[in-house]
Amino acid sequence: MKDEAITRSWLANADAWTDIVRSDGIESRRLGTNAAVVSVIAGLAPDTLLDVGCGEGWLCRALSGRGVACTGIDASPRLLAAAREAGGGDFELIDYATLADGNAVSGPFDVIACNFALLGEDIVPLLAALRRRLSPRGRLVVHTVHPWQACGDGDYADGWRSESFAAFGAGRFKEAMPWFFRTLSRWVADLGEAGWVVESLREPPDPNTGRPLSLLVVAAPRAA
Numbered sequence: 001m002k003d004e005a006i007t008r009s010w011l012a013n014a015d016a017w018t019d020i021v022r023s024d025g026i027e028s029r030r031l032g033t034n035a036a037v038v039s040v041i042a043g044l045a046p047d048t049l050l051d052v053g054c055g056e057g058w059l060c061r062a063l064s065g066r067g068v069a070c071t072g073i074d075a076s077p078r079l080l081a082a083a084r085e086a087g088g089g090d091f092e093l094i095d096y097a098t099l100a101d102g103n104a105v106s107g108p109f110d111v112i113a114c115n116f117a118l119l120g121e122d123i124v125p126l127l128a129a130l131r132r133r134l135s136p137r138g139r140l141v142v143h144t145v146h147p148w149q150a151c152g153d154g155d156y157a158d159g160w161r162s163e164s165f166a167a168f169g170a171g172r173f174k175e176a177m178p179w180f181f182r183t184l185s186r187w188v189a190d191l192g193e194a195g196w197v198v199e200s201l202r203e204p205p206d207p208n209t210g211r212p213l214s215l216l217v218v219a220a221p222r223a224a
């Protein structure tokens, strides 16, 4: 139910999201998260990238500009159309359940990135399936809200929350989005259950406050 509400929100909010990303309207992205994820991925020197939940495609555009062959997948036809129009990769309409189930994308990929795109509770089947799309030197890059910042005044406990997008302007986004808040230990546990070992963690800082803007995880497949 919640997963359906997530994908529904990205149908309703596709145009508002495209506008805000392309106008550089998200402060944390301006302050450092975009640069951080591009730098981490570029540092892995991939020839190929799979961008899971690619949205309007900015990450593929940034990496294709550095010579990486990019594939983006997303469940929102409108976001995918915006991505295709702007170019920078092959963009395919595939949802996570389909990706987890079969061979919807071929690969293999040197980097598989999930940039603020793992929003549901049960992410283990998807993460496990992504291992099978990885090249021998491949890595998974998961970029997400920093749990200690995103927790706000709520309990520091795994659970569903709701994003109204009000911070981006009243009435701009049409539908609130449920999202599953994960503690740091839950992130590591879910990655481990899916067969990944955390290789490094980065916490890009807000240059004004020094507080972390996000959590950036690089994971390697656990040796058989």
Ligand SMILES: C[S@@+](CC[C@H](N)C(=O)[O-])C[C@H]1O[C@@H](n2cnc3c(N)ncnc32)[C@H](O)[C@@H]1O
Pocket (backbone or CB within 6 Å): 003, 006, 007, 010, 021, 052, 053, 054, 055, 056, 057, 058, 059, 073, 074, 075, 076, 079, 094, 095, 096, 097, 114, 115, 116, 117, 118, 119
């Ligand atoms: C916060 S946006 C991030 C988009 C993009 N990665 C970026 O950095 O701008 C989350 C994206 O995940 C996609 N998404 C969420 N759940 C999905 C699902 N079950 N299958 C495919 N895409 C999904 C949404 O359509 C949306 O584009």
